Amino acid sequence: VMKIVIIGAVAGGASAAARARRLSEDAEIVLFERGPEPSFANCGLPYYVGGKIESRDKLLVAPTERLRQRYRLDVRTLTEVTQINRQQKTVTVRDLQSGDTYDEAYDKLIYATGASAFKPPIPGIDGERVLSLRDLPDADRLHALVRSKGGPSTAGSPDTPQRVVVVGAGFIGIEVVENMVRRGVETTLVELSDQVLPPWDQEMIEPLHGLLRDEGVRLRLADSAERFEESESGLSVHLKSGEVVDADFAVVCIGVRPENVLALEAGIACGDRGGVITNPHMQTNDPDIYAVGDVTEVRCAVTGEATQIPLAGPANRQGRIAADHIFGRDSEYRGTQGTAIVGVFGRAAAMTGLSEKVLQRTGLPFEKVYVHPADHAGYYPGATPMSLKLLFSPEDGKVLGAQAVGINGVDKRIDVIAMAIQAGMTVYDLEEVELCYAPQFGSAKDPVNMAGFVAAGVLRGDQPVVHAKEVHESAMGDSSGPYFLLDVRTPSEFSAGHVDGAVNVPLEQLRERLEEVPRDRDVAVYCKVGQRGYMATRLLMQKGFRAKNLSGGFTTYQNVDAS
Amino acid sequence: VMKIVIIGAVAGGASAAARARRLSEDAEIVLFERGPEPSFANCGLPYYVGGKIESRDKLLVAPTERLRQRYRLDVRTLTEVTQINRQQKTVTVRDLQSGDTYDEAYDKLIYATGASAFKPPIPGIDGERVLSLRDLPDADRLHALVRSKGGPSTAGSPDTPQRVVVVGAGFIGIEVVENMVRRGVETTLVELSDQVLPPWDQEMIEPLHGLLRDEGVRLRLADSAERFEESESGLSVHLKSGEVVDADFAVVCIGVRPENVLALEAGIACGDRGGVITNPHMQTNDPDIYAVGDVTEVRCAVTGEATQIPLAGPANRQGRIAADHIFGRDSEYRGTQGTAIVGVFGRAAAMTGLSEKVLQRTGLPFEKVYVHPADHAGYYPGATPMSLKLLFSPEDGKVLGAQAVGINGVDKRIDVIAMAIQAGMTVYDLEEVELCYAPQFGSAKDPVNMAGFVAAGVLRGDQPVVHAKEVHESAMGDSSGPYFLLDVRTPSEFSAGHVDGAVNVPLEQLRERLEEVPRDRDVAVYCKVGQRGYMATRLLMQKGFRAKNLSGGFTTYQNVDAS
Ligand SMILES: Cc1cc2nc3c(=O)[nH]c(=O)nc-3n(C[C@H](O)[C@H](O)[C@H](O)COP(=O)(O)OP(=O)(O)OC[C@H]3O[C@@H](n4cnc5c(N)ncnc54)[C@H](O)[C@@H]3O)c2cc1C
Ligand SMILES: Cc1cc2nc3c(=O)[nH]c(=O)nc-3n(C[C@H](O)[C@H](O)[C@H](O)COP(=O)(O)OP(=O)(O)OC[C@H]3O[C@@H](n4cnc5c(N)ncnc54)[C@H](O)[C@@H]3O)c2cc1C
Ligand SMILES: CC(C)(COP(=O)(O)OP(=O)(O)OC[C@H]1O[C@@H](n2cnc3c(N)ncnc32)[C@H](O)[C@@H]1OP(=O)(O)O)[C@@H](O)C(=O)NCCC(=O)NCCS
Ligand SMILES: CC(C)(COP(=O)(O)OP(=O)(O)OC[C@H]1O[C@@H](n2cnc3c(N)ncnc32)[C@H](O)[C@@H]1OP(=O)(O)O)[C@@H](O)C(=O)NCCC(=O)NCCS
Secondary structure: OOEEEEEOOOHHHHHHHHHHHHHOOOOEEEEEOOOOOOOEOHHHHHHHHOOOOOOHHHHEOOOHHHHHHOOOOEEEOOEEEEEEEOOOOEEEEEEOOOOOEEEEEOOEEEEOOOEEEOOOOOOOOOOOOEEOOOOHHHHHHHHHHHHOOOOOOOOOOOOOOOEEEEEOOOHHHHHHHHHHHHOOOEEEEEEOOOOOOOOOOHHHHHHHHHHHHHOOOEEEEOOOEEEEEEOOOOEEEEEOOOOEEEEOEEEEOOOEEEOOHHHHHOOOOEOOOOOEOOOOOOEOOOOOEEEOHHHEOEEEOOOOOEEOOOOHHHHHHHHHHHHHHHOOOOOOOOOEOOOEEEEEOOEEEEEEEOOHHHHHHHOOOOEEEEEOOEOOOOOOOOOOEEEEEEEEOOOOOEEEEEEEEEOOOHHHHHHHHHHHHHOOOEHHHHHHOOOOOOOOOOOOOOHHHHHHHHHHHHHOOOOOEEOHHHHHHHHHOOOOOOEEEEEOOOHHHHHOOOOOOOEEOOHHHHOOOHHHOOOOOEEEEEOOOOHHHHHHHHHHHHOOOEEEEEOOHHHHHHHHHOO | OOEEEEEOOOHHHHHHHHHHHHHOOOOEEEEEOOOOOOOEOHHHHHHHHOOOOOOHHHHEOOOHHHHHHOOOOEEEOOEEEEEEEOOOOEEEEEEOOOOOEEEEEOOEEEEOOOEEEOOOOOOOOOOOOEEOOOOHHHHHHHHHHHHOOOOOOOOOOOOOOOEEEEEOOOHHHHHHHHHHHHOOOEEEEEEOOOOOOOOOOHHHHHHHHHHHHHOOOEEEEOOOEEEEEEOOOOEEEEEOOOOEEEEOEEEEOOOEEEOOHHHHHOOOOEOOOOOEOOOOOOEOOOOOEEEOHHHEOEEEOOOOOEEOOOOHHHHHHHHHHHHHHHOOOOOOOOOEOOOEEEEEOOEEEEEEEOOHHHHHHHOOOOEEEEEOOEOOOOOOOOOOEEEEEEEEOOOOOEEEEEEEEEOOOHHHHHHHHHHHHHOOOEHHHHHHOOOOOOOOOOOOOOHHHHHHHHHHHHHOOOOOEEOHHHHHHHHHOOOOOOEEEEEOOOHHHHHOOOOOOOEEOOHHHHOOOHHHOOOOOEEEEEOOOOHHHHHHHHHHHHOOOEEEEEOOHHHHHHHHHOO
């Protein structure tokens, strides 16, 4: 019988094992897991720490007993694989409880070791009060710290709130922050970049900075931890800026690195960023060894380039594909699109495909538009606005990426656009998609249609757009700058705040006041979100003016400006 | 200059006008609207009646003043077009206030009259107490009736609750019912079909029957109103079953008919169901006359057949396309997929593409699967189950339709599958789609992936399925019926209710108890939702048994059985 050995028994590994069992009732399947439990919900760890998930048992998605009984898997927890012996087709393992070491033979090996929290060589980072959050033991430590008010701090009375420094504002850092605040812990968030959630584009994320501050988070952007100094009573985190933040403990969430040591030692090919290289069947350069999940390098589904995108969905599906291929099926992984979402204080930020940052880096031509629609019909109570950015090819309109931030319905729109990307659809297709509409759920023209309308209008030349950065430069210069700035909002909107140097002619009066707009200059029109600006742009263009619309209007402008 | 005349100034008509203005600042655009207001939210009417939308003004999406000032449209409300004079290229109109009649010339005419509530020739249906809900005046009438407790009833004290009979349980009928209950009106719902929401498949909707009853709705399925008898004190609704329901008023919601009279009279071609026939540019057989919205016949985007699907999104997009074509653009309508959603008492029912009913009617080959996943990760608080049915081609796996019912996240999954249909994707594509995942929003294997896995497994022969109807027949026969019924749930699940004649062997014990399963018979395996049944099926198939899995498990079975 076929003997499959799997290193790592969580998202990728356990999924591969489960699928392998369904494909072969007879196969011998051994799962090695260093940690205390297989198949746990990594993604739930921050919420367990924060008390949102009350019971630790909930995190055990498929407990050992179920894997044994239902799937007939040979699960060996607290057992670490220490070496892959490709010649012998064995792995060397150590039982972490007994200390015993033995070799286990395989026909096929699945390497699913995941990625470990990156800890750069900063003085003091290995101290007891400097934690990270990857696995159950990490979560247990943090949980024990925060659930008892006052925690390990001896700095004050037991009622003194605890203080934490979270280093790194990627999605795990943000989730940790939210859950620390949930626990009443005074939280400082330090991030090297000038924004939280660096994979997103800055102007989309800007509103979250205010939100975090409103929730009491002390935000330290464009700064970094340089030294951790531990004392009996706490921890001092020395920042690059010179600031010293006193805390009870720190959580370092500055990214993950493929847990590739065994692979490297065994001569399994890894990419530049350390991920194990596989073919679409998840096979490594050793055809008997597969690699799945965070430890692998993936192909970006949009650019085709090699990259690292550590996400649970891809890990699960890759595990399934590896099992398929072992049993002679030709399932192929299609690459990772980078569809991701994070919730924080009632907001959601989601993205799929390429960001503007990545597009700039790759040099691919792109155009972008912003819309700020409501999640459902405005006339039905409870509608909330979202910001949606669509990135697309100026050549054929192909959708390249999208980002959305808002309270409700953000996940839905990004999922819909993720489908468009997967299907190779264009902005012209988005104009025509037919989505669910009743007033509680959407609009007759869904935000996705709207984004499609606007983007298609840009490509058709109906709506030439100018972006906030250019307008900003215009506003910063004197009034003879490149653009004449025309604000078509109402006077009261205008007086509540506008772009420096802009002239206000409300859309409703524009037809009668055309003489106030110069014919010999480029005109940048704007309104609150871009829609009235678009109508004014159409009007002006047809009357012979050189008009462009500020995409996303004053709303997007303010977020870009703020940076 | 181009002169465009539009008949009907709401979803299709107003959208066409708005787009036309953007495409041509100079065009003369006249909008005739019989009703008091243009551009109102038809879809919000039930919620205004129910008080969920408090202010009537909210229903006026683009009030007359805005259409005039912002869009420079010549809006003429309370003005009815009474004739289309194709030879002269004029329409004859009557000012409903002054009674004046005049002709208005057009270069291009857009016919956007919508659909009127169908009122079959039942005795008494034209009485004062028998209402329907299509437009603002209808809504005003109903609103006035229900907001004052006791309403027009003189049958008791002013505190006696009002009573209504809603005839027809399509999505408008259901929305009316919800809002009547919201107002404290005692509600009887009469529906000819044996289920509410007839466009959906019965087993998907079955759970809503219990929900409606739990909310106090008196449900009369497979029955119909035959006679309305009005008295001073109220209304008696005589049902086909013989039952007489006393009420204060009735609301008839038994579908709509294209408001096609002017078209027919003018010799504009209409289809069998009365809808105006157009080409993909929304042009009728008279190239100067376009038709958009509910008054048109549309092509089903999946089958290509002519059909009537009265929905707001299509009406809006068709209006936009007609305007495009008038100004020389080749925009084409792609047909209607039938993506629809309705909310009722905290539940949502959504669908896209073809239902099983329609598939049966068309004779297209299809297969189906059911899954009952949670809307988000089960380990995160607040997860709620949904039922999702996927219909697909057994030949190439192409997705043909989907339906979902649940509390949360139903709209998202149907929208995602609507995209798959639009893109011509298959169930194999659904296996690989990459959707947003964090535990509040979804699962690492999203319900859409799950439906894809199961459907692909069926097509690959990994998971032969049997459907509830067949199993039901087996259960009704003696124990030597076609299937040996194997329940692989736990003994406590089994004893709480099972299929008649089933034998219980929990999945966890199946490997040790194989001798209890006959080798010479077809075995129908089931569990609660289908997942353990699948694993048992895999196990049995590989051990030489003739096993099939009951798709959707006992959950789907119970809903089919109940009918
Ligand atoms: C706090 C947190 C929150 C997250 N939230 C999300 C989210 O919301 N959405 C999302 O998509 N993703 C999220 N992720 C990422 C997601 O969990 C990972 O992408 C996914 O778990 C990767 O699966 P994997 O199988 O590759 O690795 P893992 O799930 O990490 O499993 C690898 C396992 O291998 C074991 N192992 C490693 N080396 C050895 C060895 N030598 N011997 C034996 N065992 C070994 C490890 O102990 C580990 O348990 C989150 C991750 C974390 C840590
Ligand atoms: C109560 C209700 C709830 C609904 N809910 C939803 C929903 O949740 N989702 C969804 O997608 N759809 C919903 N709909 C359907 C949606 O409103 C229609 O599909 C859409 O409005 C059709 O647009 P239309 O322009 O074709 O017709 P309409 O919007 O009906 O507009 C036609 C207009 O033409 C006018 N008119 C007709 N004849 C003449 C004439 N001879 N002269 C002058 N004017 C004339 C009428 O007065 C009417 O105002 C709902 C409809 C109703 C009634
Ligand atoms: C749970 C785990 C062990 C995988 O087990 P699995 O059996 O593949 O589990 P799933 O619940 O995902 O079920 C998917 C399977 O059930 C089938 N299935 C699901 N619902 C079904 C239904 N109603 N009817 C029939 N089959 C069904 C699917 O087809 C699929 O089988 P296939 O892969 O052979 O096609 C693994 O995913 C895991 O350990 N997860 C937790 C860790 C993790 O993912 N962490 C990161 C996120 S927090
Ligand atoms: C409102 C109504 C008059 C249409 O007007 P409209 O100007 O087309 O309005 P919308 O709000 O839909 O805006 C869409 C337009 O704004 C543009 N737009 C939207 N947001 C934009 C933004 N942020 N930046 C630039 N342009 C934007 C779109 O591109 C589109 O223009 P296009 O069609 O030329 O591409 C018409 O749809 C209507 O009467 N609706 C109410 C009735 C109804 O639909 N009932 C049924 C449902 S309840």
